[in-house]
Amino acid sequence: MPPVAPRSPSCLRPRPALWVLGLALLTLVPVAIEPPAAAQDRPSDAASPETGGSRPPENGDTVWIAGQVTDARGTPVAGLPVIFEAFRSSFNLRRLERREKDFRRVETVSDEQGRFRLEWLWDDYFNRFRIGVAVHHAPDEAPRFLEQEDTGLGRRLETSGSAIVPLVIEDLELLDAIRRFEATLQTEDQRRIYRQLGYPDEVRTIELTAAREATWWYFHRGEVYRFADGRLQEVESFQPIKRF
Numbered sequence: 001m002p003p004v005a006p007r008s009p010s011c012l013r014p015r016p017a018l019w020v021l022g023l024a025l026l027t028l029v030p031v032a033i034e035p036p037a038a039a040q041d042r043p044s045d046a047a048s049p050e051t052g053g054s055r056p057p058e059n060g061d062t063v064w065i066a067g068q069v070t071d072a073r074g075t076p077v078a079g080l081p082v083i084f085e086a087f088r089s090s091f092n093l094r095r096l097e098r099r100e101k102d103f104r105r106v107e108t109v110s111d112e113q114g115r116f117r118l119e120w121l122w123d124d125y126f127n128r129f130r131i132g133v134a135v136h137h138a139p140d141e142a143p144r145f146l147e148q149e150d151t152g153l154g155r156r157l158e159t160s161g162s163a164i165v166p167l168v169i170e171d172l173e174l175l176d177a178i179r180r181f182e183a184t185l186q187t188e189d190q191r192r193i194y195r196q197l198g199y200p201d202e203v204r205t206i207e208l209t210a211a212r213e214a215t216w217w218y219f220h221r222g223e224v225y226r227f228a229d230g231r232l233q234e235v236e237s238f239q240p241i242k243r244f
Helices: 018-028 037-041 153-160 172-183 188-197
Strands: 062-071 081-092 097-109 115-121 128-134 145-149 162-164 167-169 202-207 212-218 223-228 231-237
Touching: 062 128, 062 153, 081 115, 097 115, 128 153, 128 167, 145 167, 153 162, 188 212, 188 223, 188 231
Parallel strands: 062 162, 062 167
Antiparallel strands: 062 115, 081 097, 081 128, 128 145, 202 212, 212 223, 223 231
16 A cells, blocks of 8 residues: 655645635725715815915906005004906017006905905906005096005916905005095085095195185196085186106
8 A cells, every 4th residue: 555645734724714715805806985975065165265266267257355454553444445456567669668558446445344355357368466555536547556565466366366465554644634634525515526536636725714715636637626615616627747
């Protein structure tokens, strides 16, 4: 009888159970796991109106600019016009000068805490932007800014569609002068001219025995308005003087 060959150690190992083989197969076959429906439908914070989104705006998208108006001491300033301007800027090689045209403006007023927020529909045609605090101005004229900011504003809007811009008024004397002027408006004639033309370039007052005369000079328009006790008496014209 021939001798029996001893079994190899591998033959003596127990065969793996079926659940072990199944587990090994699961590790080799990728399984796609769908996220919960709520997670798929929930909008991203980056696209919310408050953050302005994280992508560059397209034509027709709403962009926004917000901030606070304060004076040099950090005190909030309420009731001032805040104006956002978009315009087209180009350099004229023949005249060696920069030209600005096609201004588009949106305006609001700072609230009791000096805060403001403006919205504008994005348009790729415009390549320059600025925002500022202005004195009261005529609707059909360029605003006179007390304080303005344009550094990096266009880049921020082009990148994310939003910008936070603090506006600090350094010229407190002019601000106080505007407040004092507004406090003197006593008649509908004065309030009407102020609404139409804005803050005068110069105000001259003469106290007479019979009446108090005031003249409002608008040098850039070439017009002077004369009042007696707040009632409009006459309007005179002269050659307009451009601001420097």
